Amino acid sequence: HWTTDNIAEEIIHDLRQQIGADKVVLGLSGGVDSSVVGTLLHKAIGDQLTAVFVDTGLLRLHEGDQVMALFAEHFGMNVIRIDAETRFLDALGEESDPEAKRKIIGRLFVEIFEEEANKISGVKYLAQGTIYPDVIESAGSKTGKAHVIKSHHNVGGLPEHMKLSLVEPIRELFKDEVRRLGTTLGIPHHLLYRHPFPGPGLGVRILGAIKKEYADTLRQADAIFLEELNRSGWYDKTSQAFAVFLPVKSVGVTGDGRRYEHVIALRAVQTIDFMTAHWAHLPYELLSTISNRIINEVRGVSRVVYDVSGKPPATIEWE
Numbered sequence: 081h082w083t084t085d086n087i088a089e090e091i092i093h094d095l096r097q098q099i100g101a102d103k104v105v106l107g108l109s110g111g112v113d114s115s116v117v118g119t120l121l122h123k124a125i126g127d128q129l130t131a132v133f134v135d136t137g138l139l140r141l142h143e144g145d146q147v148m149a150l151f152a153e154h155f156g157m158n159v160i161r162i163d164a165e166t167r168f169l170d171a172l173g174e175e176s177d178p179e180a181k182r183k184i185i186g187r188l189f190v191e192i193f194e195e196e197a198n199k200i201s202g203v204k205y206l207a208q209g210t211i212y213p214d215v216i217e218s219a220g221s222k223t224g225k226a227h228v229i230k231s232h233h234n235v236g237g238l239p240e241h242m243k244l245s246l247v248e249p250i251r252e253l254f255k256d257e258v259r260r261l262g263t264t265l266g267i268p269h270h271l272l273y274r275h276p277f278p279g280p281g282l283g284v285r286i287l288g289a290i291k292k293e294y295a296d297t298l299r300q301a302d303a304i305f306l307e308e309l310n311r312s313g314w315y316d317k318t319s320q321a322f323a324v325f326l327p328v329k330s331v332g333v334t335g336d337g338r339r340y341e342h343v344i345a346l347r348a349v350q351t352i353d354f355m356t357a358h359w360a361h362l363p364y365e366l367l368s369t370i371s372n373r374i375i376n377e378v379r380g381v382s383r384v385v386y387d388v389s390g391k392p393p394a395t396i397e398w399e
């Protein structure tokens with residue numbers, strides 16, 4: 081009989097058997113899968129686990145602090161936070177091509193993760209948040225059936241030459257099972273039921289070349305959008321919702337005169353499988369509140385637009 085309580089016990093028991101007295105490293109992103117894997121390992125082997133959290137500077141508002149507050153402070157997990165904003169911004173430079181940006185971010189991520197893992201002496205295992213759908217997907221790509229439309233970068237790719245053995249404690253579970261398991265482990269609901277966030281983060285939500293000031297502007301606009309969605313009960317009625325920074329300027333006018341500033345696009349979709357999606361029919365009143373708040377509260381934004389494109393033909397992300 082499958083219950084999340086006994087499956088948690090079973091996985092923790094198996095992890096202890098498998099790992100013994102060895103050390104494990106994990107790339108912690110703050111996403112559902114790596115959070116559950118980290119918590120399972122922490123319960124199983126405590127300080128033999130080192131979690132590495134790479135802050136790319138392309139995360140949402142206060143995200144890095146929230147990850148540290150929960151895992152390091154609350155759970156007492158051994159987490160190393162790497163503030164790599166400057167490295168990411170430098171590596172991205174003036175690059176404006178979406179795929180090239182993804183590759184730069186993915187490559188640097190692995191590089192930094194590897195550097196940190198190499199600093200920990202005697203690590204034998206790399207833990208990964210692989211879940212059952214990932215297993216099926218990569219089996220498909222071996223037969224050549226998977227077509228890469230966007231190269232999907234995820235946290236914790238195994239660097240070839242690291243020679244670590246893999247620990248994948250949730251590879252037989254579906255997403256909803258992982259979420260239920262996370263609940264049993266005491267991970268907060270809002271983290272487990274969050275919308276998906278792409279590996280390259282805001283890197284693919286700032287169109288074209290990335291600048292720190294653009295990322296800061298986008299973070300504020302995005303936080304307002306999410307706050308209003310939560311307040312109105314629409315967060316749980318949408319599958320994914322976020323703001324996009326458009327590096328175009330448009331003219332605006334306020335009490336103190338003419339403004340010539342950037343545009344923020346809002347995207348909210350409803351979907352089951354993320355392969356096709358409908359734009360969410362958010363109430364006009366809500367859109368109006370969000371638009372007013374963003375224009376009034378976020379410096380450098382004079383116009384807000386709402387994306388009414390379905391997938392296909394548009395993708396969910398803008399890049």
Ligand code: XMP
Nearest residue numbers: 230231232233276278279280354395396397
């Ligand atoms: P698209 O934009 O292709 O997105 O309709 C479908 C889903 O995939 C997410 N996505 C990514 N996730 N790395 C990721 O880990 C990526 O490079 C990436 N690109 C898109 C997107 O957020 C949506 O949930």
